[in-house]
Amino acid sequence: MRGYREREPFILGAAVIVLLIALWEAVPSLVTLSRGMALFFTTPSKVAATFWRMLVNGELNRHLYVSGLEFVVGLGLAILVGLPLGLLMGRSKTLDALLDPYVNALNATPRLVFLPLLILWFGLGIWSKIMIVFAGAVFPLLINTYVGVRNVNRVLIDVVRSFCASERQIMRIVVVPNSVPYIVAGLRLAIGRAMLGVVVGEFFGAPEGLGHVIAEAASNYVVDKVFVGVLIFMGMSLVLTMSVKKIESNLTRWRPEETKTF
Amino acid sequence: MGLGAFYDQHPRLILGVASIAVLEGAWELLLTYVVAYNPFFLTKPSLIAAAFNQQIIQGKLWKDIAISSRAFALGLALAILVGIPIGAVMGWRRRVEYALDPLLTALYASPLVALAPVLIIAFGVGLTAKAALVFLLSVFPFVFNTFAGVRATDRVLINVVTSFGGKERDLYLKVILPSTLPYIVAGARLAIGRALVGILVGEFYAASEGIGFAISQFGDTYRLAEMFSGILVLCIAAVALTEALRKLERVVAPWSAEQTSR
Amino acid sequence: MIPYIRAREIGLTFRPKNREPVRAIKGLDVEVGRGEFVTLVGPSGCGKSTFLNIVLGLLRPDTGEVQIDGRRITGPGPERAMVFQEFGLLPWRTVLANVELGLELRAVPAAERHRRSLELIQMVGLTGFERHYPHELSGGMKQRVGLARALATDPEVLLMDEPFAALDAQTRDLMQTELLQIWEKSKKTVLFVTHSIEEAAYLSDRVVIISARPGRTKEIIKIDLPRPRDYEMRLTPQFNDLKLRIWETIKEELLVRAG
Incomplete structure (x- = not known):
């Protein structure tokens, strides 16, 4: 059996989470809530029960599908646009200088500000959400690809050039592999931004989707349903982020230094 | 100092400013002379500038x-x-x-x-x-x-x-x-x-x-x-x-x- | 004798943006016979690495030209290969894949480049490390990979840009001895750059001393020590006299810069 010391990180971390949940559960029996508060207050057990009920009666299926579709298509578009553009901006000084003002300004501004405009242009259906997901996710991918291309060691390019490599071979053998860890780190950031886009996009007048479930439940003060939606979003983000972190740590097989994320 | 020499020293600045100027100009000219646009759907830089001034x-x-x-x-x-x-x-x-x-x-x-x-x-x-x-x-x-x-x-x-x-x-x-x-x-x-x-x-x-x-x-x-x-x-x-x-x-x-x- | 490598009147000025131009080399002459081991030494910043990059074909000189076997070089070519100072290994490739790089770019069939690379890995004493990644190797092992990679394409000329500068003193001594053994077997023409006087005297047939920036050929010293050379030879008075001669010539240049 391993000792406590080795398992201390896990034990302490789990203890805090369990303790918090237990405390939350105990609130109604510890303090008397005012009548107004009691109406809106929910406990983890109630949230879990609601989650189970919604799962079993299939109420969630359609919403999960719509939210998932928006997420996947938006993120996919962001990858299709962000990676090539990042590569090109990294290799061409002129293109970099031409696009840099836009990339810089748009990256500093939260793209959610375009949500009303996108709703105006694309309507309340899934396309306005796909576009807001795309707008959020494309910049971390583009910028990280760019940085990966830019940070390539000059000596490595000299090495392949000394063996008479063409520009295409330089790209394939040095530039692209060098940017892979940066791109994966960018993907991790992009997943967070994409999730944000789905949530907020669906808050406003969407007919379906998990964000819509949250917003509707909130306007009817069904708080445990709100938390079900929140927890699903949290769970999905965690699973996706962990998977990408796993990929990142596998990449350290050849890159011992920590990859900086931007 | 001639324009050419100035460009040699600040290529990024010049290209960035030019890129913004060209985009704004093209946007303005396109909507003024080429495309008959729906003002509930699109707008152009001169109108934005006027609104910015007012707001x-x-x-x-x-x-x-x-x-x-x-x-x-x-x-x-x-x-x-x-x-x-x-x-x-x-x-x-x-x-x-x-x-x-x-x-x-x-x-x-x-x-x-x-x-x-x-x-x-x-x-x-x-x-x-x-x-x-x-x-x-x-x-x-x-x-x-x-x-x-x-x-x-x-x-x-x-x-x-x-x-x-x-x-x-x-x-x-x-x-x-x-x-x-x-x-x-x-x-x-x-x-x-x-x-x-x-x-x-x-x-x-x-x-x-x-x-x-x-x-x-x-x-x-x-x-x-x-x-x-x-x-x-x-x-x-x-x-x-x-x-x-x-x-x-x-x-x-x-x-x-x-x-x-x- | 017609020299195998002949560099005449080489001059190059760097013109960085927003800064004063730097005249790196001016009127550099170097001649290397076939199979000869020639080392360039000089104060730091004298342009010796720049010169090596010109011979490699990565940089183009403003004046003068480099000929190899009577042909003027205009870019990188299969008869030349470089061993880089910071190793220049692709971190995402294994030792084997790194050694294969040059052959791969020459479109050598997979089986052939595999066989050839394994041979060279054995020659530099890295058998058993084929599947390792560069970050798992020590500095000395990394440079063995760099050497194997350069030799894999079987070039006529080996260019070496301070290849042992990043290594600790003992590894360095060891690598020098091994390099000499490999060179004596393969009889490549070597153009070597270093700032270590000892290294220059130990390895070379001739030492070319470059002046302070802008670099030009200041003096050529013939090292007429018998071969094969071993570590003990470094303790002889003859060796020390040669070191002293090189040092006095370089010292003048260092004083020029300081004064």
């Missing part, structure tokens, strides 16, 4: 900007006051790190904006709910960057100070604080983007005033030029804050100038 220079939007700024400042100040001490203690004491890291990492990876409806139910529409949302989104970069900064403090420097007879106080003031400060400023840059998201979501979702409310209101009433002027204000504020913090990064850590580019 910002003549001050119609200022009340909204002031209201948003208050919630922004309040939430961010709270995030600094809470986030930095938590991060510092996590950095100094292993046990605290073990206890808090899983919980905080999970929360950081989650789209906490999904909690916006809950906050509005709890605090009502207004300053408190918005500030709470801003706090919730922006506290984590302070926690994790302070933590990383304290952890990254060079052990050798600590030994050097101790070997010259430095006390614990000297360690904090002369070694740990200076080496953590750049991390905190970098964290602030991340936090600002997230804080702006908080303001926007809070005001899109439930508000009767503020810049986010104004933007979404302009969208609902098809006043595109006014909406773009609102977006432009937010964009300018975001870029100005980001650049100011980048300057600050160079001031507090002149020795690590290009540590994090972009």
